[in-house]
Amino acid sequence: MMQDKSEACKASIYFDNASTSSPKAEGLGQVIAAYFEAGGYNIGRGHYPGAEETAMGVLGARKALADYFNFPNFRNIVFTNNVTHSLNLVLKGFLRPGDEVICSSMEHNAVMRPLYQLEAKGVKVKIAQCQENGQLDPARVEDLISPKTRALVFTGASNVSGTALPLVELGKIARQHGLFYVIDAAQIAGHLPFDTQAFQADAFCFTGHKGLKGPQGIGGVLLSDELATVMDPLIAGGTGSFSDSEEMPPHLPDRFEAGTLNLPGILGLGYAVNLLLKQEDPFKSFEHEMQLTQDFIQACQALWSPSQVKLLGLGPEACQASLDLAKQARAAGLSHIGELPPRFPVVSLDFLDLDNAEVAFALESQYGIMTRTGLQCAPRAHQSLGSFPEASVRFSFGPKNTQEQVTYCLQALKKICPKS
Numbered sequence: 001m002m003q004d005k006s007e008a009c010k011a012s013i014y015f016d017n018a019s020t021s022s023p024k025a026e027g028l029g030q031v032i033a034a035y036f037e038a039g040g041y042n043i044g045r046g047h048y049p050g051a052e053e054t055a056m057g058v059l060g061a062r063k064a065l066a067d068y069f070n071f072p073n074f075r076n077i078v079f080t081n082n083v084t085h086s087l088n089l090v091l092k093g094f095l096r097p098g099d100e101v102i103c104s105s106m107e108h109n110a111v112m113r114p115l116y117q118l119e120a121k122g123v124k125v126k127i128a129q130c131q132e133n134g135q136l137d138p139a140r141v142e143d144l145i146s147p148k149t150r151a152l153v154f155t156g157a158s159n160v161s162g163t164a165l166p167l168v169e170l171g172k173i174a175r176q177h178g179l180f181y182v183i184d185a186a187q188i189a190g191h192l193p194f195d196t197q198a199f200q201a202d203a204f205c206f207t208g209h210k211g212l213k214g215p216q217g218i219g220g221v222l223l224s225d226e227l228a229t230v231m232d233p234l235i236a237g238g239t240g241s242f243s244d245s246e247e248m249p250p251h252l253p254d255r256f257e258a259g260t261l262n263l264p265g266i267l268g269l270g271y272a273v274n275l276l277l278k279q280e281d282p283f284k285s286f287e288h289e290m291q292l293t294q295d296f297i298q299a300c301q302a303l304w305s306p307s308q309v310k311l312l313g314l315g316p317e318a319c320q321a322s323l324d325l326a327k328q329a330r331a332a333g334l335s336h337i338g339e340l341p342p343r344f345p346v347v348s349l350d351f352l353d354l355d356n357a358e359v360a361f362a363l364e365s366q367y368g369i370m371t372r373t374g375l376q377c378a379p380r381a382h383q384s385l386g387s388f389p390e391a392s393v394r395f396s397f398g399p400k401n402t403q404e405q406v407t408y409c410l411q412a413l414k415k416i417c418p419k420s
Contacts, residue, residue, distance in 0.1 A: 018396035025272035044240020061270025086205035093231030097122025134163030156188035161313025162346030171200035198338030218265030285399035289345035294319035348392035
C-alpha cells in the first residue's frame, strides 16, 4: 500500500545524487566543525601552531587526492570552488583568439558557457556530434582536427543519461596530434578509483560534493606541467608566498590559488577522500549503484513502451557491462581502474504523455521521492538524446539507496503514469 504524503515526506527518498551526494561521508560535519572550534586559522599567513596544523591538513588533502586518482604530483593539484571554477580556470587560462577547441554534443553548461564566452573573443568551438544514445565515435573527433586545433574538452559521463565518453581513446588522439586534453570529471570522480594517468589528460577537473562525498563549494584540477606553464591565472592576488613580488608566483599550486582558500571545504574533502582510500572493496559501492540502475531500467522497460516513456541513453546491457568491468577489476586485485564503464548510475526518463515537471512534482509532493527535472544544465545533450525541449525526469542513485526505495519509486510511477 502506498504511503500518504505525510508518511512519504518523513521517509524522503533521495534520487538526485548526480546533483550532489546525500548523505555525505560519515562524520564530515564533525570534521568541519572541529576546524572552526580549534580556531579556524588561515594558512600561509602565520607560523603559529594552529596555522601550521591547518597547513598540514591541506597538504594531507592534496596527497589523499593524488593517491585516490593515482596522480604523480600532489603539488599540481589546484583547489577551486567546484568543477565549473576549474573548467573556467583552465579554458580561459590558455585558449587564445584564433585557436580551435573540440568538445562533444553531450557537454554540461560548465563546459559550453565558458567556451561560448571564449568564442565571442575569437576562439572557434567545434562540436563532435554524439549518437542518440549519448555515445561518441572518436573518429568524429579526428575528423574535426585542423592545424588550428589546440585542445580537446570532454565530459567523462553525461549528467543527463549517464553515458560515458571514450576518455582513453580521446587521450590517445590528443597525444597523437599534440593537443591539450581537458576532462570534466564531475560525474565520474568518486564512483570508481580511476587511474587518471591512463587518460593522459592535461587537466582533470573535479568537484568534491558529488561522488567524492565531500562538502559543496570545493573542487579542483589535476594539472600537467605542460599546460600549467602556458596558463594565465584566472584570478590574481595574495597567496602568502613570494610576497615581495606583485606578480603571481611561478610555481604550483600557488600560481592558481589566489586569496584565502575554502579551508573547511578542503579539510572536509580530504577527510572524505581518505575514507574512500580506506575502503576494503573500492568497487562495491559502484556495483551497488549500477545494480539499482539496471533493476530500475529493466522495470521501466517492462512497465511502459518506448512510445509512452522514453529512456535516454544506454539500456540494461550497458549496466551489466559496467558491473562486469568492476567485477573484473576486483578479481584482478586492482586498486585503480584505467578505463571507464559504459554507463554510470544516472537514469533520465521522458514521459511522453505527461509533463515531466508534473511527474517530478508528484513524486516529491505525494511520495517524498526527490529527483531532478528539466534540462539539467545540458540543453545540447538533450538535443542529442532527442528530448529537447521536453527534457526529462532524472533519477541518480548513490551507495545509500536501497532496492526497497527503487521498488517504492516504481510503485509510485505506476500510479502517476499508468500503462496505456
